Amino acid sequence: MTEWYAPWAWLGTGDAVERDVVIAVDGDRIVSVTTDVQPAPSRARRLGGLVMPGLANAHSHCFHRALRGRTNSGGGTFWTWRDAMYVVAARLDPDTFHALARATYAEMALAGITAVGEFHYVHHAPGGDAYSNPNAMSDALVAAATDAGIRMTLLDTCYLAGGFDTPLDQMQLRFSDGDADRWAERVSAMTSTTEIRIGTAIHSVRAVSSDQMRVVSAYAEEHGSPLHAHLSEQRSENLACIQAFGCTPAQLLADAGALGERTTAVHATHCTTDDISLLHGHGTSICMCPTTERDLGDGIGPARAAADAGVSLSLGSDGHSVIDLFEEARALELDERLRVETRGHWAPASLLRAATSGGLTSIGWADAGLLRAGKLADFICVDIDTPRLAGADPEHLLEALVFGAIAADVRVVVVGGRAIVSEGRHHSIGDVPGELGRAIAGLIA
C-alpha cells in the first residue's frame, strides 16, 4: 500500500478544495481518501500543489498532431483542412502510426491526461486492403498508449461512405471495412485489458448509412461498449442530411438505434433544440472540443443549452492544435460568453467535471474520475505556485485552476497507482519533443 499526501485536493465532485489530503492506494485502486490530516504522515509521498483526478481526453485523432501549426496560412474551411489531414492519413503505416501516437500520448501524459478516447478510423492499408494483421493499426495505438502509460479506449470506427449516397474517395478507402459486419468481425478480435478498453464509433451519419449504423449500434449494445459519433460539426452536414432524409443527423442516429446512455455525440455544434431534447431523452452525452471548434471554424456549440436540458458533457482535444484540457474547459465557458455576452455560465467545478468524470464516463471508465475509495488511482498534481495561479486563495483555488492553469503546470501524473510523470517529466519517454519531431518529420514530406 502506498500513501500520497497533498496540501490541497479537489476530489472530483463538489465545489470545494480539501486540505491536507492523504490518498492511500493498493495496487491500481484507491483504498481511502482522508482530509485534514495533520501533520502529513512521514511515510506518505508528498505532492506539492493541488491534486485532482486525472484528466480525460474524450475525443482524440492522435495523428492530427502532425498538422499542428501547418494549416493556418491562407483561407479555407473545415473541408479544405480535411484535405490536408487526408494527406497525412495516407502516409501512415503501423510503424509511423505507433511512433506518432506514442509521442502524442506522451504529450497528453505530460498535460495530465490519464485516459484518452481514440476515435480510430485509419485501420486499413492505403487503398482499403486489410493488413495481414487486420488490427495492425489498432495494435499500434494500443502499444503507443501502453508506452505512454495512459489508459485508452479504442473507439474503433465504422466508416463506409464518402457522404450521403456518395462512395468513398481514394483517400477514404483505407478507413473502411467494406460493411459493418466486417467492421464488427474485425473489432471483435480486439480484447480489453486493465488499461485498454475497446469501444465503438460511427464516424458520422455522412459515412455510415442507416442500415449499417444499426449493425454498429447492435454490436455496441451487445458488448456494452461506449459508442461515439461525430454529430453536426458543420452546417453542411445538417443541410445534406435534411435534403437526403428530411431529418437532422441526430434524428437519423436515433432512428438507427445509435443513441443511448453509452453514446456520446461529438461536437453537436449545429444541433437544434429538438436534437438536444432527443439526445437527452436517450441519455446520450455530448463531447465538446472547443479548441478544435475554434481552429476549424465550426462555430460555438449549444453546450449550455445541452447542459440545461440535462445532457452530460465531456471534453476532447480532437485535432490537437492544442493539448491542454484546462484550455478546453475554460473555452467552453468563454466561448459561451462571446456568444451571449454575459458571464458565469458554468460553476468552475462543473467545467472540471467535464474534463474528468464526464469524459471518463463517456469513454467507459466510470470507475475512474473521482478521488474516492474503490476508484482507480488515477490522479495528477498541478503546481499552483506559478505566475498564473499566484494570488488564488483556498476559496477560489478551483476557479483559478480552471481559468488560469495550463497543461505545462502539471507536475505529477499517476495512473493506476503508478507515477508516469514526475517533476513535469515523463518517466519512460525521456524526450517527448524529440519523439514528436522525429515522428512528424517522417510523415511530412
Added chain:
Amino acid sequence: MTEWYAPWAWLGTGDAVERDVVIAVDGDRIVSVTTDVQPAPSRARRLGGLVMPGLANAHSHCFHRALRGRTNSGGGTFWTWRDAMYVVAARLDPDTFHALARATYAEMALAGITAVGEFHYVHHAPGGDAYSNPNAMSDALVAAATDAGIRMTLLDTCYLAGGFDTPLDQMQLRFSDGDADRWAERVSAMTSTTEIRIGTAIHSVRAVSSDQMRVVSAYAEEHGSPLHAHLSEQRSENLACIQAFGCTPAQLLADAGALGERTTAVHATHCTTDDISLLHGHGTSICMCPTTERDLGDGIGPARAAADAGVSLSLGSDGHSVIDLFEEARALELDERLRVETRGHWAPASLLRAATSGGLTSIGWADAGLLRAGKLADFICVDIDTPRLAGADPEHLLEALVFGAIAADVRVVVVGGRAIVSEGRHHSIGDVPGELGRAIAGLIA
C-alpha cells in the same frame, strides 16, 4: 558592444524566419542584424530557440491582476464584474499599488512583454482628494515598471463622469481630476525617461464629456503623445450615446478631435462599419484584448473588418485574466473563425506584428518592435524544443509559434540590450509568484 546569436529569428517584418542570426547591440540599440552566420561567433551570447522582437502589451490595467480567478462564479455581466473591480480599486494606495504593479509587470516580463501601455486612472486618493504628491500613484507605476525592467507608457487617463450626464459615484471619485485642465496640469508634471514615456487617455465617452475631451485631445496633440480611449466595448455604451447625442461613441470622439494617428481605440467591439471608416480616416488604430473580451463577455469585435479597411491592430491583456500575448494573437484569429465559420483570416506574421510593432507604435515606441539596426534592443527568445512546438519545420515555425507557443515558453528577455529574464527566471525579482501572492493577499480582504 555585445553580440547575440540565435539559430532562428523572426525580425518583426515579413513572413520568413531567418537562420543563424547575429544581433549586435551597442548600449540600448541594435547596431546590426546579420543572418546566415556560420559558424556562430564564439564571442556571441547564444540564445537557444527562436528570437523575435519583444512583445508589446498595449492595454493594461495592472491592478486587475488581483481579480484573476475571483469573478467567474455566478452569472453577471461586464457591469457586475466592474463592481468587483471597483472594490479592489478602492483599496489601493501608493504602496500596495506599487507592490501589485511590480509583481504584475514581472509576470509580464516572464511572458516576454518588453513594453506595456498602462491605462491608469486610479490617480487620486479614495474620495477623490489628491495625494500630497499628486502623481504618487503614477510614480508607483513608474517604479514598478523600472523594478521589473520593462518599458512603460503611462497612459494617464482623464475620467470625470460616471456616464452620460451622470456624476461619478462614490467608487469612481478617485479616478477624477475634477476637470480636464487639472488633469493636464497633473500629467504635465510627469516626465519621460529612456524607459518610461508619458501618454494620455480618455477613459471613454461615458466618462469624459465632449468639451473636456477637446482639452485632452489638444494636450495630446501639443505633446505628441499617444492618446488611448476605451471604445464601444459594450452595446449599452453605443445605445446610451446614441440616445444622448444621436451618434456613436466613435463619432463623438471624432467630433471632439480625439481621433488621429496617435490615437488608439481600445476594444471597438461594437463599432459599426461607419465607425471603422471613421477610425481609418483619422489614421487611428485599434487595440483588441481578446482574452478580456472573452472573459467579460464583450463579444467578438470587428478586427478583420478593421484590418481590411486599413486600420492597424495592436493587442493587450487588459484585465489580465491571462497574461500571454501569444494567446491574444491566436485568439484574434480563432474568435473570428468562430464568428464567420471559415479559417485563415490573418497570416501568422500579421498576428505577431499586432503583438509587437503594432502595439509598440500604438503606445509610442515606434523605435522598437523590429530587429533592425538603429532600433531599441528589445527582443525575446522562445523555446521551440517543447511538446507544444515540436514538429514545426522552418517553413512553419512562425505559424507554430503563433498557434502553439505559450508565455511560459519564453526563456530570455532583453530590454535595451540588457537581459532581464534568463532561463525563464527574472533577474531582479526572484520570486514572482510569491510577490504576486503577497500583493494580492494584501488587497483581498
